Amino acid sequence: MQKRPDGIIIAIDGPSGAGKSTIARLLAERLGYIQIDTGAMYRAAAFLLSQANVDLGDLSAVEQFCRNIDIRLEMVSGKQVVRANGMDVTDKIRTPEMSLLTSRTSTLKPVREALLTAQQLMGNKGGVVLEGRDIGTVVFPDAEIKFYLSASVEERAKRRCEELSLKGDPVTLADTITDVVERDRQDSERDLAPLRQAEDAVMIDSSLLSIDEVLAEMESLVHNKIELLESSL
Numbered sequence: 001m002q003k004r005p006d007g008i009i010i011a012i013d014g015p016s017g018a019g020k021s022t023i024a025r026l027l028a029e030r031l032g033y034i035q036i037d038t039g040a041m042y043r044a045a046a047f048l049l050s051q052a053n054v055d056l057g058d059l060s061a062v063e064q065f066c067r068n069i070d071i072r073l074e075m076v077s078g079k080q081v082v083r084a085n086g087m088d089v090t091d092k093i094r095t096p097e098m099s100l101l102t103s104r105t106s107t108l109k110p111v112r113e114a115l116l117t118a119q120q121l122m123g124n125k126g127g128v129v130l131e132g133r134d135i136g137t138v139v140f141p142d143a144e145i146k147f148y149l150s151a152s153v154e155e156r157a158k159r160r161c162e163e164l165s166l167k168g169d170p171v172t173l174a175d176t177i178t179d180v181v182e183r184d185r186q187d188s189e190r191d192l193a194p195l196r197q198a199e200d201a202v203m204i205d206s207s208l209l210s211i212d213e214v215l216a217e218m219e220s221l222v223h224n225k226i227e228l229l230e231s232s233l
């Protein structure tokens with residue numbers, strides 16, 4: 001296999017709230033890799049579309065708009081900052097309303113095409129941990145290692161509730177379960193790049209595992225893979 005200049009590509013897919021972002025960040029830190037949170041990119045695109053009041057039913061208007069969007073993920077003092085057309089939208093894209101809107105806008109072909117190209121450009125040199133829904137199936141089907149990280153609906157909703165209440169934005173568990181089920185449905189039933197485990201992805205269920213346990217399992221598989229690739233060069 002051709003070695004990429006900056007390392008391997010690690011793909012982490014799975015439903016919302018399975019812990020992908022935390023794990024991807026820690027894994028990237030340990031390996032000295034760059035974390036690419038593709039969900040944040042979809043959220044930033046949804047934010048821009050809603051701010052500009054683009055009619056989501058008019059695909060040519062969406063396409064026109066997406067031609068000129070500029071979404072960047074930057075690390076500032078160890079924290080990921082999401083910039084959309086120059087604006088810092090890091091916190092604005094994390095509301096429950098924005099989650100539901102993103103689930104809808106991410107079904108649109110022009111949005112997916114614009115972000116697919118951006119993600120491939122950001123990751124193709126390797127040395128990256130990409131997390132999302134379609135990394136192992138569509139964005140980088142040739143990623144050197146793929147994980148599918150999941151957890152039960154209840155556990156994922158519980159985690160989301162805790163996260164939002166820490167931010168001073170409390171929601172009920174029942175409402176969060178409804179949101180999680182709805183987002184799962186939208187993400188996995190859409191026609192384009194639906195949420196799906198790649199055939200060659202390693203499945204990890206994080207319901208009963210701590211972050212450290214998930215990380216340890218992934219890190220060991222990643223190191224084995226890197227050794228194997230290096231020995232075959």
Ligand code: DC
Pocket residue numbers: 016017038039040042043099102103104106131132133134135183187
């Ligand atoms: O991972 P997240 O919850 O921040 O993702 C927000 C939304 O973006 C989610 O509903 C699905 C969508 N998404 C996608 O369609 N493809 C990706 N690669 C990542 C996210």
